[in-house]
Amino acid sequence: MEEKREDSLQEVAAAGKGERRGGFLGEALFLARRHVVFLSLVAFIAVMPFWAKPLSKPLGIPLVMVMRLVGIYTIVAVGLNILMGYAGQISLGHGAFFGIGAYTSAILTVKAHFPPWLGIIMAVLVAIAFGFLVAPVLRLKGHYLAMATLGVGIVLFVFLREMTWLTGGNDGIRNIPPLSLPGMRIGEARDYLRAEYYFIWVIALIVLLLCSNLVRSRLGRAMRALHQSEVAAEVMGVNVSWEKIKVFVLSTALAGLAGGIFAHVQGYIDPNLFTIVLSIQLVTMVVVGGMESIWGAVAGAGLITFIPKIVEALPKWLGEVPRWVEKYSNYEGMVFGLILVLTMIFMPAGITRGLSDMVRYRRSPFVNPFRKKAME
Amino acid sequence: MNVARTAGGTEGGAPGFAPGEHLLAAESLTKTFGGLAAVKNVSFMVRKEAIKAIIGPNGAGKTTLYDLLTGIYEPDEGSVIFEEKSLLGLPPHRICAMGVARTFQTVRIFSQMTVQENVMVGLHKSTSSGMVGCSLRLPRARREEAWIAEEATRYLDLVGLEMQADSPAGSLPYGQQRLLEMARALATRPKLLLLDEPASGLNAYETRELGELIYRIRDMGITVLLVEHDMGLVMRISEEVLVLDYGEVIAEGTPEEVRNDPRVIEAYLGSELE
Numbered sequence: 090m091e092e093k094r095e096d097s098l099q100e101v102a103a104a105g106k107g108e109r110r111g112g113f114l115g116e117a118l119f120l121a122r123r124h125v126v127f128l129s130l131v132a133f134i135a136v137m138p139f140w141a142k143p144l145s146k147p148l149g150i151p152l153v154m155v156m157r158l159v160g161i162y163t164i165v166a167v168g169l170n171i172l173m174g175y176a177g178q179i180s181l182g183h184g185a186f187f188g189i190g191a192y193t194s195a196i197l198t199v200k201a202h203f204p205p206w207l208g209i210i211m212a213v214l215v216a217i218a219f220g221f222l223v224a225p226v227l228r229l230k231g232h233y234l235a236m237a238t239l240g241v242g243i244v245l246f247v248f249l250r251e252m253t254w255l256t257g258g259n260d261g262i263r264n265i266p267p268l269s270l271p272g273m274r275i276g277e278a279r280d281y282l283r284a285e286y287y288f289i290w291v292i293a294l295i296v297l298l299l300c301s302n303l304v305r306s307r308l309g310r311a312m313r314a315l316h317q318s319e320v321a322a323e324v325m326g327v328n329v330s331w332e333k334i335k336v337f338v339l340s341t342a343l344a345g346l347a348g349g350i351f352a353h354v355q356g357y358i359d360p361n362l363f364t365i366v367l368s369i370q371l372v373t374m375v376v377v378g379g380m381e382s383i384w385g386a387v388a389g390a391g392l393i394t395f396i397p398k399i400v401e402a403l404p405k406w407l408g409e410v411p412r413w414v415e416k417y418s419n420y421e422g423m424v425f426g427l428i429l430v431l432t433m434i435f436m437p438a439g440i441t442r443g444l445s446d447m448v449r450y451r452r453s454p455f456v457n458p459f460r461k462k463a464m465e
Numbered sequence: 466m467n468v469a470r471t472a473g474g475t476e477g478g479a480p481g482f483a484p485g486e487h488l489l490a491a492e493s494l495t496k497t498f499g500g501l502a503a504v505k506n507v508s509f510m511v512r513k514e515a516i517k518a519i520i521g522p523n524g525a526g527k528t529t530l531y532d533l534l535t536g537i538y539e540p541d542e543g544s545v546i547f548e549e550k551s552l553l554g555l556p557p558h559r560i561c562a563m564g565v566a567r568t569f570q571t572v573r574i575f576s577q578m579t580v581q582e583n584v585m586v587g588l589h590k591s592t593s594s595g596m597v598g599c600s601l602r603l604p605r606a607r608r609e610e611a612w613i614a615e616e617a618t619r620y621l622d623l624v625g626l627e628m629q630a631d632s633p634a635g636s637l638p639y640g641q642q643r644l645l646e647m648a649r650a651l652a653t654r655p656k657l658l659l660l661d662e663p664a665s666g667l668n669a670y671e672t673r674e675l676g677e678l679i680y681r682i683r684d685m686g687i688t689v690l691l692v693e694h695d696m697g698l699v700m701r702i703s704e705e706v707l708v709l710d711y712g713e714v715i716a717e718g719t720p721e722e723v724r725n726d727p728r729v730i731e732a733y734l735g736s737e738l739e
């Protein structure tokens with residue numbers, strides 16, 4: 090892992106023009122410049138519901154509804170991106186932590202009558218606890234870590250299915266109370282959706298902002314350092330195993346948060362929502378969006394969430410579609426797997442970086458995997 | 466750094482050395498890799514603010530000895546005392562925190578980070594903002610960040626890499642990558658700096674400059690251990706030389722003494738030392 094792609098060195102240079110100082114104004118300017126992407130995203134999210142209404146019907150895609158999911162997946166994907174992209178620790182089990190969050194809040198609100206907001210907070214805390222519990226797997230590296238986290242996901246799935254008295258088994262949990270938010274009126278489905286949409290995205294945007302600060306801090310540097318050489322980072326005084334645990338638990342906390350919100354938005358959950366397919370979907374979001382990229386997480390979450398919705402809408406656009414398109418959901422896992430593999434081969438830097446490179450350096454976003462690497 | 470040079474003290478030291486004057490004392494260190502003793506029963510001491518060289522033919526165990534001192538490997542036997550405290554069993558980051566830094570024979574810079582960021586990693590241990598402070602950019606975290614950037618620039622100045630601060634570390638030529646490793650190690654503010662073949666890949670002029678740099682580092686109050694194959698550099702700048710062969714100490718003394726030691730000449734077949 091020590092030697093990576095030569096051509097990505099340009100961005101390292103671009104990213105290096107980091108901290109500059111100078112009073113309050115300096116800080117404000119610094120933030121504004123650094124957060125152009127962030128501010129544009131805020132603007133987009135704020136106005137989206139207004140033009141979404143007229144667009145949704147002809148498209149056949151309920152845009153606000155889908156964007157709620159994008160927001161939820163963004164929260165998980167950001168955490169997973171920090172873990173995988175920055176710190177270089179793979180996890181194929183984050184669907185499980187998402188599930189832990191969802192079940193925690195669902196059980197507490199349905200069976201113990203907690204209010205949803207408290208349920209969601211508890212979801213985060215429980216996900217943190219499970220994060221620490223699972224953290225010892227971080228001693229493993231590479232494929233071994235991938236296999237171990239995969240195992241964690243499977244164990245949890247079985248646990249959710251078999252602990253019927255707590256989780257309802259295969260029937261899952263129904264009638265999870267929705268979030269009660271300002272601007273919601275009973276019986277007005279559209280108000281509900283919109284309020285949830287804004288609630289989710291406010292949280293997602295805050296998470297994005299905090300995470301983009303984090304990766305540019307001393308902790309972010311420590312993560313990137315241990316990603317590139319654990320030995321060197323450790324010898325330079327970075328407590329590698331502890332830093333790994335911290336970033337892992339951060340990512341499980343965010344997965345728990347997203348899962349907790351998901352339960353209330355969805356209204357019902359069952360174990361089949363949180364299988365390995367979800368974990369792979371999350372990893373695909375990270376890889377497609379671009380490793381080591383906070384904004385890539387948004388792009389990846391958006392793309393991967395919209396693909397199935399677009400396929401579902403195809404009959405409406407085209408009238409007649411082949412049978413296998415109608416049965417798309419049967420192939421969903423395969424489609425994500427394919428996207429994952431193709432991205433890793435042809436656009437290993439992900440779409441956000443691929444596209445920004447194309448604009449900035451006039452370079453094709455695709456790599457030719459058959460080109461021979463220059464000899465050492 | 467003002468060092469009180471106390472005389473006396475008897476425990477465990479080799480004859481002629483007083484513990485108070487010594488920063489590091491390694492005692493019968495042994496490390497075996499599957500039957501092969503890479504380091505065998507090695508004892509030596511390093512005086513405060515000295516420049517001490519460790520030489521020996523390829524495979525003599527010099528790098529392995531560094532790995533033992535920095536906690537990358539634990540010795541099978543023996544002890545390491547640094548400032549009267551044992552380093553045995555401590556993880557590398559704790560040893561770094563106590564004031565031991567090193568460079569690597571095969572450079573291990575963080576090639577995907579900028580030159581300055583590399584050095585900033587060295588300052589990680591001197592700062593303490595946590596997840597909350599860093600993600601909210603609280604005033605203290607911001608102050609620390611500014612301090613880190615400033616300090617990093619200082620160390621880059623010291624090794625002469627200030628112009629490359631924003632370049633990706635991986636794009637530096639080999640010799641400069643070694644200098645970067647030195648800057649990064651110095652940023653951990655060590656008391657003892659272990660250099661592993663810093664002159665390899667440098668031309669004669671750059672090697673001379675490296676010698677000057679090592680003097681400057683020593684003048685900052687930092688003790689330097691130098692593993693090096695360039696005998697010219699070793700003989701010129703070091704006050705003491707330890708010679709290893711097949712993992713064992715075969716000679717120790719001033720450059721002059723070592724140069725004339727028959728066992729050393731034999732180990733090197735007489736050629737390299739002249």
Ligand SMILES: Nc1ncnc2c1ncn2[C@@H]1O[C@H](COP(=O)(O)OP(=O)(O)OP(=O)(O)O)[C@@H](O)[C@H]1O
Binds near residue numbers: 503570
């Ligand atoms: N991790 C390891 N596993 C097995 N053998 C090792 C390992 N590290 C070093 N050795 C062996 O230990 C011996 C000493 O190696 P070491 O790298 O310490 O020598 P050195 O003095 O630094 O040599 P050079 O001058 O070539 O750098 C060598 O025979 C080497 O093959």
Ligand SMILES: [Mg+2]
Binds near residue numbers: 527
């Ligand atoms: Mg060596």
